[in-house]
Amino acid sequence: MKRSRFTVQQIFTFSNYAFFILMAFLCLLPFINLVSLSFSSSSAVTAGEVKLWPIGFNLKSYEFILKSGKFVTAFLVSIKRVVVGTIVNMFLTILVAYPLSREKKDLRTRTLYAWFFILTTLFNAGLIPWYMTIKFTGLLDNFFALIIPSALPVFNVIVLLNFFRGLPKELEESAFLDGASQWTTLWKIFIPLSKPALATLTLFCSVYHWNSWFDGLVLMNNPEHYPLQSYLQSVIINPETFFSSSAGKGGDYQNLIAFVSARTAKSAQIFIAAFPMLLVYPFLQKYFTKGLVLGSVKG
Amino acid sequence: MTKARSLRERPLHFMLLPAVIIVLVFSYGPMLGIYIAFQDFSPAWGLFGSPWIGFGNFTFVFGVPGFFQVIWNTIFIAFLKIIGMIIVPVFFALLLNEIKHDRFKRLMQTLIYLPNFLSWVVLAGLLIDILSPSTGIINQILGTFGIKPIFFLGDRFWFPLTMVLSDIWKGFGFGTVIYLAALTSIDPTIYEAAEIDGAGRLSQTWHVTLPGILPIIVLMSVLSLGNILNAGFDQIFNLYSPQVYDTGDIIDTFVYRLGLQQAQFGPATAVGLFKSLISFCFVSLSYFLAARLVNYRIY
Numbered sequence: 001m002k003r004s005r006f007t008v009q010q011i012f013t014f015s016n017y018a019f020f021i022l023m024a025f026l027c028l029l030p031f032i033n034l035v036s037l038s039f040s041s042s043s044a045v046t047a048g049e050v051k052l053w054p055i056g057f058n059l060k061s062y063e064f065i066l067k068s069g070k071f072v073t074a075f076l077v078s079i080k081r082v083v084v085g086t087i088v089n090m091f092l093t094i095l096v097a098y099p100l101s102r103e104k105k106d107l108r109t110r111t112l113y114a115w116f117f118i119l120t121t122l123f124n125a126g127l128i129p130w131y132m133t134i135k136f137t138g139l140l141d142n143f144f145a146l147i148i149p150s151a152l153p154v155f156n157v158i159v160l161l162n163f164f165r166g167l168p169k170e171l172e173e174s175a176f177l178d179g180a181s182q183w184t185t186l187w188k189i190f191i192p193l194s195k196p197a198l199a200t201l202t203l204f205c206s207v208y209h210w211n212s213w214f215d216g217l218v219l220m221n222n223p224e225h226y227p228l229q230s231y232l233q234s235v236i237i238n239p240e241t242f243f244s245s246s247a248g249k250g251g252d253y254q255n256l257i258a259f260v261s262a263r264t265a266k267s268a269q270i271f272i273a274a275f276p277m278l279l280v281y282p283f284l285q286k287y288f289t290k291g292l293v294l295g296s297v298k299g
Numbered sequence: 300m301t302k303a304r305s306l307r308e309r310p311l312h313f314m315l316l317p318a319v320i321i322v323l324v325f326s327y328g329p330m331l332g333i334y335i336a337f338q339d340f341s342p343a344w345g346l347f348g349s350p351w352i353g354f355g356n357f358t359f360v361f362g363v364p365g366f367f368q369v370i371w372n373t374i375f376i377a378f379l380k381i382i383g384m385i386i387v388p389v390f391f392a393l394l395l396n397e398i399k400h401d402r403f404k405r406l407m408q409t410l411i412y413l414p415n416f417l418s419w420v421v422l423a424g425l426l427i428d429i430l431s432p433s434t435g436i437i438n439q440i441l442g443t444f445g446i447k448p449i450f451f452l453g454d455r456f457w458f459p460l461t462m463v464l465s466d467i468w469k470g471f472g473f474g475t476v477i478y479l480a481a482l483t484s485i486d487p488t489i490y491e492a493a494e495i496d497g498a499g500r501l502s503q504t505w506h507v508t509l510p511g512i513l514p515i516i517v518l519m520s521v522l523s524l525g526n527i528l529n530a531g532f533d534q535i536f537n538l539y540s541p542q543v544y545d546t547g548d549i550i551d552t553f554v555y556r557l558g559l560q561q562a563q564f565g566p567a568t569a570v571g572l573f574k575s576l577i578s579f580c581f582v583s584l585s586y587f588l589a590a591r592l593v594n595y596r597i598y
Contacts, residue, residue: 009500016394017403024410027468030425033436037428048434096318099311107311116319120326123579126571127551128558129332132346133325149325152318182310211418214533218559229420233537236424263428270424277416282409 074231101164388474412472423537525582
């Protein structure tokens, strides 16, 4: 009796592991396929030979992208966006979370402010009014259109303010008795104590900025101003135009075109766009997880 | 005393000021723009010069052939996604929890959570490639089993299902991580007690584990109610094409084409407002239920 249950348990454990290994493979399969395509020769790709391993290994697709210029321009816009956008996001998040984490006796209009911000997460005026507002402020086709309208991530504010509230009250009380101002209390006590939470939110903001594409596509008129993901969007929707528009740039370039197909070039670009995430993610996953749990599951 | 208090309060208002201005302009500004929904709006006449036509835009849009199909598509796709996003993560979390090998468990967690951090542009590029009926690796694999190529993204039957499945693939890691965190917080002495009472593995799962994470399941389900009209613009916009508008066009993509491509600002704003109002009710309801059922407060 006891013995047979033990065997059932073993079978379950074994199939459980097998199931997860299969799932992991299925999750990775598209990425492996993509990377293989990007490193393969265009003839092997056209012949449909490439599956999980590059055939006719070469770096021509990557060379092609780097020389086409547009990709590099878009990449740099994205880097700039991540840096500037994240700094602005974090600055405002801290400046809003701190006052809202005060007791009502310290900030009498606290509830009013809180609802002012929270209402924007409940009701959204829609695409056209959003576009019209940004047009009205004259930010169209300006880099800051990608930064300012989304400068305050309200959900991050809620996460941080809950974190601030969880910190021991005695510290700030003694700081207050020592005559510390609000700014000093925030700077010397709250920020150093919230490093893990701040790190998590910084990561969330950078991921958001790196991955955003719609605002770039709609708000930038000149494709030179597109961040990487918006640029990539236009390449994926219409890969052939990308080719024709970048053709005719001298002999070296023409040479390359013979080796690259739209498909290998596309795969290489997708891979580079995903690469920073693939690179940092495994190292930072514990922060993401922590932040997620911080924001979602609380008493 | 009151003077000292207001002196201490002043920096807090000052901290909030920049965020208040930005939110006022870019979140409340668009709310004024809702006025466009009731106008025969033309950019040349502007918000103040365009004629007021009452509910004219609404009657126009509701009369557009296929509009109710768009609403149906939205609800159908969003509903299937919500259901899938409840069942799949719970299933995975329960199975992953049975794995005692810690590093394997963490590795799996990392892998299934990964697609969450890639944008829909990157994933769409990937999916377009691997799902292609002629060259995609998925159809090549299906072909070895003798299955004819399926045009997942171009077939009106397969398109919505592909959207639901690929969205679950991208997103289920998020829920899994949350449920796993909830699982680890279950008191181990309950399991010990159950084992002494003679409960097997399966009945432990049924009587201890599931009830243990039920509050979180309820919370996540209730909060997802607010997404009943969010069928996933980022995903569908990057994957659909005119031949699947019939079953794949959703409110958000409809508004985009109507407003930003055909410059029908009035009707597009009207549809956006219609969606926002319904969403507002559902989001408010979900927060209300979350507060009543599991005592959840967003701040």
